[in-house]
Amino acid sequence: MDPVLSVKDLRVGFRTERGFLRAVDGISYDLHAGQTLAIVGESGSGKSVHALSILRLLPEPPAEIVSGEITFAGRDLLKLSLSEMRKIRGNRIAMIFQEPMTSLNPVLTIGDQISEAVILHQKVSQAKAMAKAVDLLKKVGIPHPSERVKDYPHQFSGGMRQRAMIAMALSCDPDVLVADEPTTALDVTIQAQILELMRDIQKESKMGIVLITHNLGVVAEMADEVCVMYAGRQMEGAGVSELFKDPRHPYTRGLLNSVPSLYGRKDRLEAIAGQPPELVSEVPGCPFEPRCSKAMAHCKTERPTRFEPAAGHYSYCWMEDAKSQ
């Protein structure tokens, strides 16, 4: 089956006073309908910049898409004109953000904001769009939707705002949902509700989800496929069970070991020493090399290529090369 969204060697950077910052430096993946691909990384890994570039929401300049292809419905999104892109954004590909408060307009009612996209993309009357907004709020589990549709964002709690954002994103039945840390600002009990809601909707609509998160628990709960990012690069990727069972890349292993767990005994966390690198300077080898306990001489100088230790499992690490010889 053809992927619904396919990203090939995406490179995005920013022109800054201190030089060219490589925020995303060669990312490739396929997303299939009805599947969730989790992009995991820490701050500065480029996971959000990558998400914004899928929807072409980065201001150019200072941002610059250096190279790559993002194929959706047979077309390369990076080659579309702004008006063509506008027809896709919010319609075929929708996005939800981390901060439901700052991404909703405080002076418009929830109903106005949801119906806006419906009117824009589906060319229906105001009354019909508002009726659809009520339906959507009901679907995402807001009690008394026909009254709440008249509320302003400040009258909603954090969890309800994120539900409203999801309703907005779903308003045009998108094929792809890009969710950038959708539950990070929420309490755990509310996070559990929102994740359950996303799963239920996905089951019904078969949309593909690109889930951007730093939380490995959320990954384990939601993802089918995982891609681990570090300093703008893809480090490792695999199906979710495979990645947790047999992590190959030292960074992935470090990340999994540094999470405090709720079960089992771990007296000391195995922290990854050091800090992530500054992206301004060009990294010729592997960006994780300075923090890697397994680093070899050529890790500093040669960029690791893609190795596939198992079907559907890839790792950008020279260790795989050493193992296969």
Added chain:
Amino acid sequence: MSRDTAPILEIRGLKRHFAVSRGLFSSKTMLKAVDGVDFSVMPQESFAVVGESGCGKTTLARLLLALDRPTAGEVLFEGNNIFSLRRGALRRLRRDMQIIFQDPYSSLNPRMTVEELLMEPFVIHGIGAPAERRERVKRLMDACGLAQSKISSYPHEFSGGQRQRIGIARALALNPKLVIADEPVSALDVSIQAQILNLLKDLQNEMRLTYVFISHDFSTVRHLCQRIAVMYLGRVVEMGQTESLLGNPQHPYTEALLSAIPIPDPNIEKKRTRVILTGDVPSPLAPPSGCHFHPRCRYATEACKSRTPELSETQPGHWAACPVLPFAQKPSAAALIH
């Protein structure tokens, strides 16, 4: 920690109510941020207060440090009620009680160098001659994993994790006995979180510190703390030894909180049964009657709507404010984690 030593910190019937006006002409409503909290912390123990946003945990932290005054109740530090101390005595006491803040970005003065930031506590309390202060600053930087070459750098030159190390060094400058840590790692990336948690643990051993850890995250708390209190809408609903509380929760809220945490293991995620709470945390301005948790509770009975449950000991050292759950057949509580 022996049983017969005196607690370093004792909280008795602590309440902090805020009068909130909802409009120009409407009467004021009481927001009961902390509403009758009792617990005590032993020397060199790590005690955690866990709860979601709005449960009153940060207000509690402010009260423990006498940064705010309670509506009722007392906080005894080594036997003295901190709210009845005179200014001078309170100031001396502040050397022994310190806080580590959540946000390493906003809690450090951007115009001071690391040296000035770490020197300040000694200056304020008039400790040591300048040369000795410099020496102690360097020792602090070593202890907290900060390179001495960075002594003249400003906070913006450091990463988040490094800044949190500065915050920790500042809190520990005066050799405190008690450190209140208000979400000290929740603004940090996981790989950095682990570094900071290990650092806090090491420092506790070296400096014989007592921690009160304020957090929303059971998994970080489990790593550091021997005992946990769970708060909901201003009240402690459950309190006990870490393993006992996590392994055998006695309050439905704790059970649901634990169940909501996604576990970083897809095999466990697929198998476990979860309790997903419906609805939001009610507004603390209008908390539900009786047990505050009853509208979201799957075990609630008629009586829960009117009767406010008191903490009672369900097992040695394990307290819960729920008359229903400890006696109910719990289908999944143990299966939640294991």
